Amino acid sequence: MKKNILLVLVVFLCGACSDFLNMPPKNTKVVYTMEDVRGAMSTLLFATTSSSYCKGYLSSPVMFNGEYVQYPFTRRNNVSSILYTNDLDLENFLFDDFANPSRGGQNFIKEYGEIKNWEGYLFPSDLWKEVFVSIGYINMVLKDLENVPDYNKTDYERIAGEGRVMRAYYLLRLNQLFAPYDKDEYGIPFNFDADVVQGRKRWKQTDLYKTLIGEITDVLEYETVPEESWNIFF
Incomplete structure (x- = not known):
């Protein structure tokens, strides 16, 4: 009887080990298609047009990193x-x-x-958080967009144009509200790297404006016509 129990245990463990070894490693990068990325940006646009301060009114609120996107x-x-x-x-x-x-x-x-x-305190802290939740989401979408296996110019420029213009607008408004107008060295901190989530030091305001103008200038050179039923900021 003991031999039979031992045999069953060995078979079970071997099967479990086999299943474990066949599992994909946790650090494997998921490859998103153009449609996946467009869907992610659509979710952000839905949150932008449908969310309000009273988030409880939404039947399906949009979340990112545990925070409401609006x-x-x-x-x-x-x-x-x-x-x-x-x-x-x-x-x-x-x-x-x-x-x-x-x-x-x-x-x-x-x-x-x-x-x-x-x-x-309530007003500035909530506004700061809400802007950077959206910025982080946009950074993620744009990073995934750069790696899609089914690139096509039309969808790329509509998605990238939307994300880059929205991000630039949010950062411009945030800088206007939080940066001293007469102190160039005290701009807002930010980055465009989706993998960097910790705080960064403040940018000079002249460097921030130069970066945002560069973003908008790049988008202005896109040849794709915005999709009126989808694009909002582009």
């Missing part, structure tokens, strides 16, 4: 910017539609409480 410069950020100015009747803004807070200013009471003392 258009960063939503009404929340525009309103938070206005709260730093004298261009808003704050009392009417905060309480004019008390019965329906989603349409009035009730959703921004926390931001107002911080900003009135120039101690804003």
Whole structure:
């Protein structure tokens, strides 16, 4: 009986070892097709046009690295910017539609409480995160696009044009909001490498603008006509 049990155990282990050895190594690179990459960019565009500050309203929110992907410069950020100015009747803004807070200013009471003392945290921290979630996603898409086995110029330029213009616009807006206008050495940190996720040092603003202008100039030389039903930024 013991010999039979031992024999079964050996056969099981040998079979398990065989299955294990036949598994693809974890560091094997997945090769994506042009359609895969287009689908990934379509997902980002869906998030850009369909997401809102109230992410719970989405039945199928788009996620990347555990974070929601959405258009960063939503009404929340525009309103938070206005709260730093004298261009808003704050009392009417905060309480004019008390019965329906989603349409009035009730959703921004926390931001107002911080900003009135120039101690804003929610607005800048959320905006910073949301922009770089999208930038990381775009970096990933563009990296995969460079390695597709079924390259064709039309799809390539429509996808690359969309990603590069969107990325440049997001970085431009972020720099405008966070970089001191009179200190060239204090631009925002960023990179275009999908494999680099840790923070980098700040760029000089002149170098940042030079890089973004180069990106847009390259895209302007694309010969492919944008697809009106798909492209948004390109």
